[in-house]
Amino acid sequence: MKPVLRTQGLSKSYGSRPALIDVTLTVPAGRVVGLVGPNGAGKSTLLNLAAGMIAPTAGTIEVLGSRPAADAAQLARIGFVAQDTPVYAGLTVGDHLRMGRRLNPRWDDALAEGRVAQVGLDPAQKAGRLSGGQRAQLALTIAAAKRPELLIFDEPVASLDPLARRAFLQSLMEFVAELEVGVILSSHLLSDLERVCDHMIVLTGSRVQLTGDVEDLLATHYRLVAARGGLDALPPGVEVIHAEHTDRQSTLLVHDTVGAVPGLAADTEHLNLEDMILAYLTRAALGAVGARAPQTLEAQR
Template sequence: MSTPVLSTTALTKRYGKHTALAEATLDIPAGRIVGLVGPNGAGKSTLLALASGLIRPTSGRIEVLGRTPAADSAQLADVGFVAQDTPVYAGLSVADHLSLGEHLNPTWDDAFARDRIARLGLDPAKKAGRLSGGQKAQLALTIAAAKRPRLLIFDEPVAALDPLARRAFLQNLMEFVAELEVSVILSSHLIGDVERVCDHLIVLAESRVQVAGDIEDLLAAHHRLVGPRGTLDALPDGVKVIAADHTDRQTTLIVHDTTGDHLELPGADSVGLEDMVLTYLHRAEGLTAPTLQETRA
């Protein structure tokens, strides 16, 4: 069994009276590309900052690659973190960024970084402040990857990018993953992107983990049940109702089969990733989920 890339128990972060993250318990195996989704203020950035060691938990336990985040230089070298809006130094050139990366990181792979910059077509002499949003993101990604970490963490890497730049960024990131065998955790509002590149999902809302797991397992365990009213009242043990909607004749449920046995449920239909995520987000906010309605013909 390889070391989990992220393991937390009852991880909690408070700022004064405000709880940014409450009781998060997670276990993410190595080699995954993890999508962290949830509304603004859900605690996504807090969780990522805790994982990269930028902040310390108020209570609970967190281990990244089996060790306390930012414990020492070796641990720091193992984790690449790109903060929101993929920050670069506007006054420094692309080449300056690479020199800086080389001086600051003992594990820096200079040939890799230069090859990547050349293939991206970035002019080394250009000031980073004059790059486009997509190019800045690519530069930040290259620097994070060139230190050859075992885990890359991105906070909303593509939020500010246009669709073309977004796709180019994800192409490049996936190429890194294929080449460097690195685990990735990224937060995003775009479920479509998550579906495309991620194989593990964490849904965060109201400072709490709503659901987490390998996407394939989650999709196989979530169902939409539709039946005449009253017929769906008795569900087998371990089948949790995430959302329920009743008309005078009909009941629609979104359920999570937590038994791991792939129970045969009468009238069960599949739920797409986006609908599944939205159902959890609505439940967290105490709203009825519009996802109960059939959305796919």
């Protein structure tokens, strides 16, 4: 199968301000991809490029093997829900479904009607009067009923309360199981991503810090604890992501690309996804101090 997303030296600038710098990555097919990073890191830019809403300044991007928004057929293969799950406030839920039916060649009416009934949306209700959770469910329903091969969501759950957030992710995972659709979603909520994503892209300061299948990432990241100075000389291929020292002890979070960690004389343990991502976000935030104002870390625990 063709990769869901493949970029080579992808860059995007708005005037002189770079939003994305030299992004090269490949996301295999059949993944639920989590896109993580602080505000202003370039997440929305990457998602908008993938959806074909904007064009790159330099480099290439392929989605499902083709240029985004290359033609009507390519548009039909992707369902894109922009930030804050926008809907037409003046139209009813039923109007939205009718519009979806008219505008999308592969529209699945049974799926749309079934989902609207299942989540308890009233077809006569104006979309402007829906709760945040209901609006997100409506946007998800329309995106899924167009029967795309890839669903792209920009911060779909950020503004939802915990109950609505869980309901949204439940619906989304049901669609993934039922329709075998790929998903890319950005979020600040690491614990949510930990449940649903099997591939991660960590983006900070317009650059990719980390990308890969969650299983591989977890298998190659460790927390090492040893006496102070005991870890000063690490073998090549073991990269320190984060280090903390007391007068007695050193604690390192490392990425081991060569399988050298198990041979080290230190307490070693694997990290969970949240700690691993936080280590990368922290490194980027610390690196930004001095160069320019530090970015706000919005990763919520």
